[in-house]
Each structure stands twice: as structure tokens, then as C-alpha cells.
Amino acid sequence: MRQEAQKVIVGQTELFELVVVSLFSGGHVLLEGVPGTAKTLIAKTLAMVVSGEFSRVQFTPDLMPSDIVGTSVYDLTTNQFNLKRGPVFTNVLLADEINRAPAKTQSALLECMEERQVSIDGVRHVLSPPFMIVATQNPIEYEGTYPLPEAQLDRFLFKLRVDYPAAEVETQILMNYHQGFNATQLEAVGIESVIDSASLQECQKEIQTVTVEDSIFNYIVGLAEASRNSDELVLGGSPRASIALLLASKTYAALQGRDYILPDDVKLLAPHVYRHRILLKPDAEIEGLTPDDVIDRLLAEAEIPR
Structure with missing residues (x-):
């Protein structure tokens, strides 16, 4: 493609x-x-x-x-x-x-x-x-x-x-x-x-088999909770954001030829999943912060699975 x-x-x-x-x-x-x-x-x-x-x-x-x-x-x-x-x-x-x-x-x-x-x-x-x-x-x-x-x-x-x-x-x-x-x-x-529709659906079934360790689940949930508790945000990531990050990470891993997710996959995709789902507080906007700035800070503070 x-x-x-x-x-x-x-x-x-x-x-x-x-x-x-x-x-x-x-x-x-x-x-x-x-x-x-x-x-x-x-x-x-x-x-x-x-x-x-x-x-x-x-x-x-x-x-x-x-x-x-x-x-x-x-x-x-x-x-x-x-x-x-x-x-x-x-x-x-x-x-x-x-x-x-x-x-x-x-x-x-x-x-x-x-x-x-x-x-x-x-x-x-x-x-x-x-x-x-x-x-x-x-x-x-x-x-x-x-x-x-x-x-x-x-x-x-x-x-x-x-x-x-x-x-x-x-x-x-x-x-x-x-x-x-x-x-x-x-x-x-x-x-x-x-690729046609039938082949695409077969690929999607293959993506579902990608392995996800418990530590990755905790990593994704930790990011969501951190966004909801952030002093700079009025609105954090919803459960749909966590689901989206999980599914996208599985797909990205499969496209890289892997049958397992790495923390780097989650870290790479998190800004694209979260930037339209979070809402900055007025004070944060006055300071010149952007959603991407807050997401980068959340990722930097999150404990990365080993």
C-alpha cells in the first residue's frame, strides 16, 4: 500500500x-x-x-x-x-x-x-x-x-x-x-x-491475535487516569480513548511485522489518539500550552513498562 x-x-x-x-x-x-x-x-x-x-x-x-x-x-x-x-x-x-x-x-x-x-x-x-x-x-x-x-x-x-x-x-x-x-x-x-474487502477483513482478524502484556494494559490505563487528574485539563481521555489507543497499537505492531505491542507503539500513537479528546483549562491556554504539550508531559511522567 x-x-x-x-x-x-x-x-x-x-x-x-x-x-x-x-x-x-x-x-x-x-x-x-x-x-x-x-x-x-x-x-x-x-x-x-x-x-x-x-x-x-x-x-x-x-x-x-x-x-x-x-x-x-x-x-x-x-x-x-x-x-x-x-x-x-x-x-x-x-x-x-x-x-x-x-x-x-x-x-x-x-x-x-x-x-x-x-x-x-x-x-x-x-x-x-x-x-x-x-x-x-x-x-x-x-x-x-x-x-x-x-x-x-x-x-x-x-x-x-x-x-x-x-x-x-x-x-x-x-x-x-x-x-x-x-x-x-x-x-x-x-x-x-x-487489497480487497475480504483480504482486509482477514488482516483485521490477524491483528486481533496480537499479544498484549498486562503491563501494556496498565500503561494505557495509567495515561488515561493521568489525563483525567491533570491540573491543566478540564476534560481527560475517555474509555473510548483507551480502547482506541489499544486497537491502534495492535494494528501498528502488526504492520511492523510483530505479534506483540511495545511501549514505544503506545507512546508513538498516544498524541494522535488524545489531542482531540482532551480540553485545556483557560489558565493552561493563557500560558501558551497546547494539547500536544500536555500529552508529552503525561507521557514523560508515566511509568514505562519494562
Whole structure:
């Protein structure tokens, strides 16, 4: 998957790997970064390498829940209501600028993200696996946006920061475009599908067999308790954060070719799992602290299993 992605994505190797970790963990990803940093490209490429369908929704203040999940349309010829499926019936859904839609529309995503299903007119429609939401938001421009509720943020496995590329990476991007690369025509690049839905589910079953020592369980729980008792936080990590960290660590270990978790796996993934789940106190914000600063401090103070 990494090899195929490198045909179109220059740099961002760690970012793509974390998105793959989320996919195999059955989670969703929130990408935060300024426009033009390959967030959409990563989502499209992921869908192509897993033989999946890709849909994109541009979130706006007037977007309605039915625009996402679909609605029942009356057919005059049959005198029956037929379901017109929305873009959520896909494998990889790009929710672009997700924080621009109001709460009513955001709530339509909660059932999709948690239960992998959609209820329309009292009828339950199961989403075909794999189903993953890759949501994006701009960290700079907040005009006309709606902060995502904590309940929805908690359902994202990772919040990943997408930074500007290094100078040499950006130079390579320019050379690729100079030689004819076009991000809107990925089919011409020749990206090959390397895994299908059935194989992906087999891999997920294999990931479940990864060994977890009791000391790792204690390490993960200790981080959660430390976040809840921190003097710098109003809101610490929920039990869902601990579950997410465990599942992601098992997936990451498996992708590294191991059938056991190392403390370093937990330490590497903890910032991505926690940064959107904790809430700083006003005093901490005044001091200039960020969620990542607090997470680094919690990790530094935690007792690492030996």
C-alpha cells in the first residue's frame, strides 16, 4: 500500500501510514491542515489501493442530513418510495471542511461512524465494509465554522496534523507536475489495488491475535487516569480513548511485522489518539500550552513498562 501510494504522494509517509493504521483498526481520521497539503489526495489514494469506492462531501452551512445519508423519493410509476442513497454509502468518505456544517448535519454522521449503519424513515441500512471517514478542517480559518462537539470528536480514532512539506519534498512535487502529473487524474498514474474487502477483513482478524502484556494494559490505563487528574485539563481521555489507543497499537505492531505491542507503539500513537479528546483549562491556554504539550508531559511522567 505504501509503495503504490508513493506513486502519487510525495513525502507524508508517516501520515499515510497512520491513515492505514486507522483503516485496519476500523477507525476514522480527522486531518487538520491548511489547504493544498494533499489531504484529499491521501483519501483518494487510500480508496484506490483498497479497491474501494470514494465519495466526497463539501460541508457547508446549508448542508442537510439528507444530503449525506440519502432520502426516500416517491416514484410515480410504481407508487412506491425508493431510497436515493447519499454519498455516505461508500468505502472511503471524504468529509471536506467538516466543521462548516451545523450540528444537525454533524449528528447525521454519528450513527454512520459508530454503528456503520444509516436509519432512513425507520429502516436500517448497513454500510458495506470497509467504511472510513476521512474528515478535514482548516486550523487557521474559523469564520463561518461550527466547533465539532466532543461526542463526535471522540469517535475519530486519530486527529492528524498535516504540515507544510520540506523544501526538497516540495521541489519533487513541482517536478512531478512539470512532468505531467495531475492529481485529478489518478487513474492515469497506474495505481494498483493491493487489497480487497475480504483480504482486509482477514488482516483485521490477524491483528486481533496480537499479544498484549498486562503491563501494556496498565500503561494505557495509567495515561488515561493521568489525563483525567491533570491540573491543566478540564476534560481527560475517555474509555473510548483507551480502547482506541489499544486497537491502534495492535494494528501498528502488526504492520511492523510483530505479534506483540511495545511501549514505544503506545507512546508513538498516544498524541494522535488524545489531542482531540482532551480540553485545556483557560489558565493552561493563557500560558501558551497546547494539547500536544500536555500529552508529552503525561507521557514523560508515566511509568514505562519494562
